[in-house]
Amino acid sequence: MSKIDPLALAGAKSKGKRPYFLETDVERLTNIVLVLAQELAVVRERTDTMERLLEQSGVLTRQEIETFTPTKQQADERGAWTQEYLARVFRVLQQEREALQTQEASSEEVADELAKV
């Protein structure tokens, strides 16, 4: 095994204090979103390569992809996947909404309560 760990070192900071142009948290999030945008482009390009290779080898045509119409069952399966996906992504808002319905103590408050003799 190499002594050099790419996971630890690829994203190393360059020497010199980093400037921030936006509110620090906003800029941090911007950096995260940029990388997600990059990785989406990476996946998109890979799919494009796959489609072109499949077309080249006669497995399918991209026209078939463009005009693909799912059956009722396929459409339901895909719809279900999308619902599940969105539920995962927006979990925090779901829980925010649930919290509106109740008055609950924080863990810290419960800890204090449980420590009472």
Next chain:
Amino acid sequence: MSSLVSDKPKAEPARAYDGPPDYRVVGQHGMYPQLSHDEISRFNFLAHMNRHLSTQIMPGVKEAFDARVEPKFVAKHGRGFKDRHEVRKALLKDSLFQWWSALRRATMETRQQAGRWVTLRQADQLNAKAKALTENDQRLKLNPELPLPRYVEAIDHHCMPGSYHTELAEGDVTGPCNYDIGIFATTGGMLGRYNDGGGQAIAAWVKETLPDLKPKRILDIGAGLGHNVLPIAQAFPDAEVVAIDVGAPMLRYGLARAKTMGVDNISFVQGDVSDLSDLADESFDMIHSCMFLHETSYASMPKIFAETHRLLKPGGIVFHVEQPQYTPEMPLFEQAMRDWDAFYNNEPFWTKMHEVDLDSWMVSAGFARDKLMHSGVAAVVDPDVFPQAAQDTKQEDYGRKAAWHVVGAVK
């Protein structure tokens, strides 16, 4: 099934494509690392991101400057801007400048991570390859005792972690390899197949300007990994070329890379170019630097100029390739934008170097004022594949455009 396949000719694209080429046009010399499909896609994305920033977002900064930044300043102070620093500080409060800057910085850091991942995951193989190519080769002259100049030690230039000098392992070349493979992304492909558009331009300029020059010895100061000196060495195959840099990894990689590209007339020597006392007086016919002076300091520049004067044979030529100086004719907005890399991309001396009168410095070093020369060059690339800086009117990437000024002298 076949009915779904249209027999009609393909529809015209919605618009003509004028972006960067696919990364795979980049030349695969023998020191090139392996790149996976996804790693190439990252560089494609980053090349597009940089071009988008310079062609679609940056023009908005000028529009915002004209529409609100300058009027607001004038209304508040009852006068216009007095220098580029006032302009920059006013821009820093504008949301469009802030967002453009945040994205530009983020893109640079993302590019570094993308390239470092590629080279670090195969560090052992790359370092072994470089070792096999350079071991016992007299053209690699390293000096581990050489003190690092403050201008290299103080900050990692262009946010490149480890800069030109850091070795993560013995015989490390991952730093320069990362630099090499990512230039495409930073420039949107403007520097050509081997990132040598600058060197190609210099070689063409020298041949055109001094058709009778037949240099026997050529010195490149601040050569880095040698990507710009290769075309010069190829243009003068009978010349003995010496490429000096302070970073051992750069030189090691540079020699290995040059050898795999069949260029054999360059020595890669570790040295601080403000003191080249190992080299004899009047021993070079041509001395040059390419995008190097802005990474030095006021303390070292006079010494560098003096050394070039001492090392040059009478009748020899010295020249430095840089972005244009900040002259009074250059609008303050443009100066402030050109300063971006100085303050926000770890190129601190950029702002200071660009404000001096280089002619006077050359004269102080001993060159005759009537022997000074000035010119402009633009990257020379394969126009069938790469965007051409000289023809590119769409983007003015303040300080990053692949077109430069030349200041030089004949001794």
